[in-house]
Amino acid sequence: MKSFSEYNPITVALWYAAVILPAMFILHPALTALSIVGSVLLHTVRTKSLRGNLIYFILFFAIALLNPFFYHNGVTILFFVNDNPITLEALLYGFTASAMIISVIYWFRSFSAMMTSDRLLYVFGSASPKLALILSMALRYVPLFSLQIKKVNDSQKALGLYREDNAIDALRGRVRVFSILVTWALENGVTTADSMTARGYGVGRRTYFSIYRFTRSDRILLAVTLILEGLLLAGAALDALKFSFYPAMTGTWSPMTAVSLAAYTALALLPTIHRVTEEFAWKRLLSRV
Amino acid sequence: MLIIKNAKLRAVLGWVIPFILIPGVIAAGIFIFKEKRYAFITLAVTVLSLLLFISGYERKKTGNRRMIIVAVMTAMAVVGRFIPVFKPIAAIALITGAYMGSECGFLVGALSAVISNMYFGQGPWTPFQMFAWGMVGFFAGLLSKPLCRSRILMLLYAAVSGIFYSLTLDIWAVLWYHEGSALKSYGAAIIAALPHTLAYTLSNMLFVLLLARPFGEKLQRVKIKYGI
Structure with missing residues (x-):
């Protein structure tokens, strides 16, 4: 059994698309609740700590409470602030929209951790090998340039060209360092390009190397994702996931609603369940030793 | 596969x-x-x-040298983003577009968004950043001649592109949050984001002012020296 992030990057990216897009665009309180539970659980089992959540917790309430103070639609009036009614509907809409935004942020937090630059490059490479090459070269240049900036900076300091007590002078010094870096980087880049041409880049068809294979488990994960997503979208297409907040909260309810929500539950909890079962298996194996 | x-x-x-x-x-x-x-x-x-x-x-078919210069400028824009508060991506996309053509400008803007978000966090905003910064570079390429001739026009374009970038991202955020409800606070949201927009626009102009000469001269020089 392999961990969720070890699947083929395209499969993982498709799973993320399948889970994030409905969370972003189907505004249904139950679906949004599932999305936030799934994303926070995944984040928690992945990092195994509760740190770094406070800011999002505060943000959640801030965004949620923004809405009832600006929107006064809705029939259930809770109380008045400066003669403006605060309604239950607007309050609940605020909480739903806020949960939607925070859950998408959490999905992307785990996305950034799982899709490292090489895996993202693989996904990009499937769209355009040429673009993937530019991206990978730029990615390599970022640390190279940072190192070169440090070198130039040090030599400028050693030459006595630096004054840091004056803000304008410090900024001008920064710009000078940057300017030196630009000259070096462009010349260096042209040398690289000439070297590539000399070795025959662009002569034949471009092949694209990657260490990722599309295995049986990827096929299974892909099939499961597509089936669950299909059930969810079928529910959305059949108006089973309609919910409106104003003027009064109304939602449609049919067996299809339950099916769609169950499908989304399975979809959102997939990596968490995967991770937990994997850890149990590992602990069981350890206890046998 | x-x-x-x-x-x-x-x-x-x-x-x-x-x-x-x-x-x-x-x-x-x-x-x-x-x-x-x-x-x-x-x-x-x-x-x-x-x-x-x-x-x-x-x-x-694009030349290898041109391709590498896109990679170099993209990395430049990302490295610049590490300087706190300031984000020179739009300025660098603009300068690249003006001196190297629309295609290079678009690519530098769009790819810097992807790479810098690898460090700062991807999100639903990534496609919009790609699009907005890419467009800044693209139109700078179309307006290449007047922009390269007059520094004041370039600063003006930097201001316009700063406002364009902020509006593109703000508008989408508002649309997303208020989906399904009325869009009446639309103007209010833009006004609320005004200080941010203003700061971004000014920093954009400052960057163009600082970077246009060194980058412009160097790109011009590389273009002539190597015939790109």
Whole structure:
């Protein structure tokens, strides 16, 4: 059994698309609740700590409470602030929209951790090998340039060209360092390009190397994702996931609603369940030793 | 494995996306959903137009040197983003576009968004950043002649592009949050974001002021020296 992030990057990216897009665009309180539970659980089992959540917790309430103070639609009036009614509907809409935004942020937090630059490059490479090459070269240049900036900076300091007590002078010094870096980087880049041409880049068809294979488990994960997503979208297409907040909260309810929500539950909890079962298996194996 | 190896299929994609898919998505949004699904439509159209540009670029023959300069300028923009508060991506995309042409400008803007978000966090904003910064570079390329001749025009363009970038991202955020409800606080949201927009616009102009001369001269020099 392999961990969720070890699947083929395209499969993982498709799973993320399948889970994030409905969370972003189907505004249904139950679906949004599932999305936030799934994303926070995944984040928690992945990092195994509760740190770094406070800011999002505060943000959640801030965004949620923004809405009832600006929107006064809705029939259930809770109380008045400066003669403006605060309604239950607007309050609940605020909480739903806020949960939607925070859950998408959490999905992307785990996305950034799982899709490292090489895996993202693989996904990009499937769209355009040429673009993937530019991206990978730029990615390599970022640390190279940072190192070169440090070198130039040090030599400028050693030459006595630096004054840091004056803000304008410090900024001008920064710009000078940057300017030196630009000259070096462009010349260096042209040398690289000439070297590539000399070795025959662009002569034949471009092949694209990657260490990722599309295995049986990827096929299974892909099939499961597509089936669950299909059930969810079928529910959305059949108006089973309609919910409106104003003027009064109304939602449609049919067996299809339950099916769609169950499908989304399975979809959102997939990596968490995967991770937990994997850890149990590992602990069981350890206890046998 | 999922790479589109067939050149013909790629060429077909280049036609299908602009003439069938994009109008299709807009029509579907208007007639099928019936509700105001602006957020979804704008996201879909943005992603599709990025795909269109990529498929066009993939088919084209560009020199190796030109390609590497795009990589260098992209890395420059990302390195610049590490300086706290200031974000010179738009300025660098603008300068690249003005001196190296629209295509390079677009690529530098769009790719810097992807790479800098690898460090700062991806999100639903990534396609919009790609699009907005890419467009800043693209139009700078189209206006290349007047921009290169007059520094004041370049600063003016920097101001306009700063406002354009902020509005593109703010508008989408508002659309997304208020989907399904009335859009009356739309103007209010833009006014609320005004200080941020202003700061971004000013920093953009400052960057162009500081970077236009060194970058412009050097790009010009490399262009003449190596005949790119």
